Amino acid sequence: MEDTDPELYREAFRSTDIPMLIADTNFAFRDINDAGLDFLGYDYDEIIGESVGLIAGDEEVYYEIIEHMLAGESWSGEFVVRRTDDRVVYGHGFATPIVVEGEVQGFLAFFLDTTKQQQYENVSEVLSRLLRHDLRNELNVIYGYTQQVASRIDDEEALAELQLVQDKVLDIVHKSERARDLRDLLERSHDRSNRPVRLDTVLQKRTVDATIDYPDAEFTFENFPEVEVVADDLLGEAIECLLENAVTHNDKETPVVDISVERANGSVYIRVADNGPGVPEAQRDLIFGREEYDQLHHGTGISLFFADNVISSYDGDLWVEDDDDEGAVFCIRLEEQATDE
Numbered sequence: 001m002e003d004t005d006p007e008l009y010r011e012a013f014r015s016t017d018i019p020m021l022i023a024d025t026n027f028a029f030r031d032i033n034d035a036g037l038d039f040l041g042y043d044y045d046e047i048i049g050e051s052v053g054l055i056a057g058d059e060e061v062y063y064e065i066i067e068h069m070l071a072g073e074s075w076s077g078e079f080v081v082r083r084t085d086d087r088v089v090y091g092h093g094f095a096t097p098i099v100v101e102g103e104v105q106g107f108l109a110f111f112l113d114t115t116k117q118q119q120y121e122n123v124s125e126v127l128s129r130l131l132r133h134d135l136r137n138e139l140n141v142i143y144g145y146t147q148q149v150a151s152r153i154d155d156e157e158a159l160a161e162l163q164l165v166q167d168k169v170l171d172i173v174h175k176s177e178r179a180r181d182l183r184d185l186l187e188r189s190h191d192r193s194n195r196p197v198r199l200d201t202v203l204q205k206r207t208v209d210a211t212i213d214y215p216d217a218e219f220t221f222e223n224f225p226e227v228e229v230v231a232d233d234l235l236g237e238a239i240e241c242l243l244e245n246a247v248t249h250n251d252k253e254t255p256v257v258d259i260s261v262e263r264a265n266g267s268v269y270i271r272v273a274d275n276g277p278g279v280p281e282a283q284r285d286l287i288f289g290r291e292e293y294d295q296l297h298h299g300t301g302i303s304l305f306f307a308d309n310v311i312s313s314y315d316g317d318l319w320v321e322d323d324d325d326e327g328a329v330f331c332i333r334l335e336e337q338a339t340d341e
Contacts, residue, residue, distance in 0.1 A: 250276035
C-alpha cells in the first residue's frame, strides 16, 4: 500500500482511543494524540518539545526504555506514568523505533491504563492481611473464654460464656466466607472496565436480600429513580456491605435502616441511614481502613474497607456523617452516566 495517503495514518494516530505519542531522537515529545492528552492531563502546546521523562513515574523503567530505543529494539512491559496533577497511573506500554529508509527518525509509544487492576490486586493483598489479623484476635478471645469455662465448669454462667464462644466461632466463619467471596469477586473483576449500571435495579435487589437476611431489622425506602451510574459488577456487593454494617453494628432492639437516592450536578448520592450508636468523628477514617493508629487497631472489619475501595475505583466517594436524629449516615457519591441527547 505504498500509494496510501499519509493523512490516513495521521488521522488513525490522532483518533485512536489508546494514548499514543511520538518522540524525536532526543526523546522529546514530537506529537501526541487526543487520548494521550486526556490521559496525561496536558494541553498540546504544553507538552510538545518537552522531555518524555516529564511523565516518567519510574526512572529505572524509563531508562530501560531508552536503552532499548538506542539499541534499535522494541520494548514492552509495565510502566508508571505521572500525570500533570501528579497522580500516578500504572499501565502496560509498548515502544518502538520509527525507521525511515534505514534511519531512526523517532520513537512511537502507546500505553494502556491498568490502575484499576493494580488497585484491586493491592486491595486483595490487604484483605488477606486483615483476615489473618482478625482471625488471630478472634481465636485469642475464644481461647480466653474456654479457659474461663474450664476453670468453673459447674458454674451456670459457663453456659452463657460458652454461647459467647459459639458466637465468636460463627463470626470467624462469616468473616472467612466474606473474605473468600470478596477475593473471588476481585479476581474476576479486576480486568473489567467501568460501565453504565442501573442503580435502581441494584438497590432494589440488595434491599430485598437484606430484608431476608436480617428479618429483625426494618428497612425503609421510597421508589428509587431510574438512573445509570458509572460502576461495575461489584457495586451491589459494596452496597450490601453498607446495609450489613447498618444492622450488625446497631445497638437497638430493632435496627432501622433508611435508603435514599438523590441526583445533583452529574452525580448520584446514595444515603444509608441507621438508628445505631453513630460513628465518632475521630474514627471515620479508621472504620474504612484508610489509616491505623497501631498494629492492634484497625477498622471495624473487611466489609467497609472493601466498599470504600470499590467506590473509589469508580472515581466516587464514600463517607460517614451524623444523622439529624441519631445514628450514622453512610453516603456514596457516584458519577451519573451521561445519556446521548
